[in-house]
Amino acid sequence: MAVADVMGRGFRLESSLAKNPAIEGLDPRDRAFARAIGATTLRRLGQIDAVLAPLLKTPPPGRVQAYLQTAVAQMVFMDVAPHAAVGDTVTLVKADEKSEPFSGLVNAVLRKVAETGKADAAKIPPIRNFPGWLRSEWTRLYGKAAVRRMALLLATSPPLDLSVKNDPDGWAKKLGGTVVGGKTVRLDVIGNVTALEGFKEGEWWAQDISASLPARVLEQACGGFVGKRVADLCAAPGGKTMQLCAMGGDVTAFDLSEARTERLKRNLDRTQLDATIVMADLTEYTPEKTFDAVLLDAPCSSTGTFRRHPDVIHNRRERDITPLTRLQDTLLKHAAKCVSPGGTLLYSVCSLQEREAADRVRKFLKAMPDFGLVKLAPIPGLDLPEGRIDGGMIRLLPSESPDGRGMDGFFIAVLRRADKTDAKET
Structure with missing residues (x-):
């Protein structure tokens, strides 16, 4: 069972469903329903387990528990x-x-659930759907009211966000969507995204509004990319690479994985955008030439993507964070080698954990005195609450999207390397 695989074996929901022969044999409508059951179960797991707990003297085996959980999801939250x-x-x-x-x-x-399950679930606050360690950490960082708002988002499916090469207003009109944040086209779409107008022609790509902001912030900090060498590290599947190309940069995209690099190439081919692709382990790579701008969207816990990927909050553990911070420190150290004197480095993660965000930047700055934070201007079209832009760092919470309908949680920091003349003067 997909839910049992997520909870017991740390699988991603989509990969578990894709590998399930029983799901594969279903028609598209039934496959979509099976996916909805899995996602709803993970979105409402805290409430579901609270409904079940009084009815079970001892916890049953994992697979049996998953059968119970998915059935409760259907009866209580899907009106089956x-x-x-x-x-x-x-x-x-x-x-x-x-x-x-x-x-x-x-x-x-x-x-018994059929008789009283809906009434019982209504008494349980949605904030319980976040695992305890995340609930505690986020409450400490962002306050209980913010976490409550995020819990309400977790209970719902996200809209589809698109980054377009040109004319967001025109594409919003064609596709029946709206423009949010000045650049992103937001749609309410359920079904085959590749069948939408403009996909085959490469006019747009799916990308959450938060994930589109690092490239926009970097462009703003650099005063544009035209005529500049730009590197996208950890680039696949290529959303940010395509943005950087569309913004006019001379882009080199790096990734470690052959499969992910092939996916990046396919996306560039579809959108008819051009970048040099390098398959390399960044920790072992020494660039022949440095870059004017470097974007490092580092591997992370991805806890900010809980709405699109509700499995993330259930198959991540608190102990997973420390190994990720070590990797992030290593990648930042090697990313710095790619930055020209006077050049700009952007670090981002789709994590809500401060240990993967500002803590990493502060440690980097202590070790790299020739780098400093860049004071950031407001992002056009994105009206963030006071304090979300703090010097050279930006914290994006899922509940603070421009239209109030949610976005991924993200962290962005922009740093500049001293140029040679600055170094001589100091």
């Missing part, structure tokens, strides 16, 4: 008829050799 959800779930349990001995328990528990 209780008799259908109970009957289908019990049938699945009986067909599962390892779970079959628990079919009576599953039937009895779900019949």
Whole structure:
């Protein structure tokens, strides 16, 4: 089961569904429903487990628990008829050799949920859907009211955001969307995104508004990219690379993975944008020439993407953060080698954890005295709450999108390397 794979084995929901033969054999409509069940279960897991807990003397095995969780998701949060959800779930349990001995328990528990589950769930605050360690850390960093707002977003599916090469207003009109943040086209789309007008022609690519901001901030800090050498490190699948190219930079895109590099190439081919692609391990790479602007969107816990990927908050553990911070420190150190004197380095992560964000930048600045934060101007079209732009650092919370409909959580920092004349003067 996909939910059991996420909870017990740390799988991503989409990859688990893609590898499930039972899902693969379904028609598109049923596949979409199966995906919706998995996503709803993960979005509402805290409330679901609170509904189930009083009905279970001891926790059942992981797969049995997953059957119960997905059934509750259907009855309580997806308005599936209780008799259908109970009957289908019990049938699945009986067909599962390892779970079959628990079919009576599953039937009895779900019949009780059918009677009182909705009323019981309504008493449980949505903030409980975040795991305890994240709830505590985010409350300390951002306050309980902000975390409550994020919990309301977790319960809903995100809109589709597009970055367009040209004319966002025109594409918003063609596709029936709106422009948010001055540049991003936002749609309410469910279904095959590749069938939308402009996809095959390469006029746009899917990219959350938050993920589009690092390239915009870097361009603003550099005074434009035309005539400048720009590097996108950890570039695949290529959303930021395509932005940098469309902004007129002479772009070199780096990535470690052959499969991801191929995906990057396909995206550049589709959008008819040109970049030099280098497959290399950044920690072992020495550039022949340095760059005027370097964008490092570093690997991270991705906790800021919880709305698009609700599995992230359940298969990440607090112990996972420290190894990631070590990797981020290493990548920042090597990214600095790619920056020309007087050049600009942007560091970003789609994490809400301060240990992966400002803490990494502060440590980097202590070790690299020839770098300093760049004071950032407001981002055109993005009216952020006071304090979200702090010197050379920006913190984006999921609940603070321009239209109030949410976005990924993100952190951005912009640093400039002293040029040679500055170094001589100091």
